[in-house]
Amino acid sequence: MQRLPPNQRLKTDFPILHFGKVPEFDKTTWDFRVEGLVDKPIRLTYDEFLALEKTVDVSDFHCVTGWSRFDNKWEGVRFSTIAKLVRPKSSARYVTIEADGGYTTSMPLSDLMEADVLFAYNFDDKPLEPAHGGPLRLVVPKKYAYKSAKWVRRLVFTEEQELGYWEQRGYSNSADPWKEERYSY
Numbered sequence: 001m002q003r004l005p006p007n008q009r010l011k012t013d014f015p016i017l018h019f020g021k022v023p024e025f026d027k028t029t030w031d032f033r034v035e036g037l038v039d040k041p042i043r044l045t046y047d048e049f050l051a052l053e054k055t056v057d058v059s060d061f062h063c064v065t066g067w068s069r070f071d072n073k074w075e076g077v078r079f080s081t082i083a084k085l086v087r088p089k090s091s092a093r094y095v096t097i098e099a100d101g102g103y104t105t106s107m108p109l110s111d112l113m114e115a116d117v118l119f120a121y122n123f124d125d126k127p128l129e130p131a132h133g134g135p136l137r138l139v140v141p142k143k144y145a146y147k148s149a150k151w152v153r154r155l156v157f158t159e160e161q162e163l164g165y166w167e168q169r170g171y172s173n174s175a176d177p178w179k180e181e182r183y184s185y
């Protein structure tokens with residue numbers, strides 16, 4: 001099976017792509033909140049987040065602008081581990097992910113429950129660089145990378161899907177690189 005999705009080019013460096021500035025990280029004020037349709041909303045400090053059960057996952061990364069990068073080694077906490085803590089209500093079907101600086105994206109809860117979806121704080125055995133989303137980014141290998149929000153601070157479980165930053169601007173909401181779902185029209 002072809003490993004590179006249709007019309008992608010392989011990169012060996014790691015481009016940096018985002019709008020706005022890289023946010024300042026202050027460990028004393030940083031928090032991670034999970035709210036909305038959950039039985040047990042949580043607010044974790046940075047140290048509390050690092051104490052959660054962790055995992056390593058090596059995956060490929062596909063940007064909708066046409067580059068892909070193979071074998072990225074991420075370490076962090078699976079989305080499913082967070083879900084277990086907060087206990088989504090049966091009405092929760094989507095999750096909006098909010099980042100420092102105003103970036104948002106959203107996905108069906110079922111897509112986020114996949115074993116390769118994690119909130120990463122290490123990359124290649126080193127702390128994730130701020131430019132690549134440190135201290136914490138979402139990684140969703142099976143979607144174009146605009147679903148992999150950098151600088152994540154808050155999750156909101158919802159019944160209806162709220163469109164994210166790029167999804168409101170014409171990019172595909174499903175964002176499957178293998179089906180080449182780049183645009184919403």
Ligand SMILES: Nc1nc2c(c(=O)[nH]1)N[C@H]1C(S)=C(S)[C@@H](COP(=O)(O)O)O[C@H]1N2
Nearest residue numbers: 015016017018019063099103132145149150
């Ligand atoms: N907060 C935030 N996250 C973001 C973006 C952004 O603009 N802001 N851009 C997305 C896009 S389009 C891509 S391709 C990847 C790029 O990640 P990288 O800079 O680590 O390569 O981040 C995604 N996450």
Ligand SMILES: [Mo]
Nearest residue numbers: 063064145146
């Ligand atoms: Mo991208």
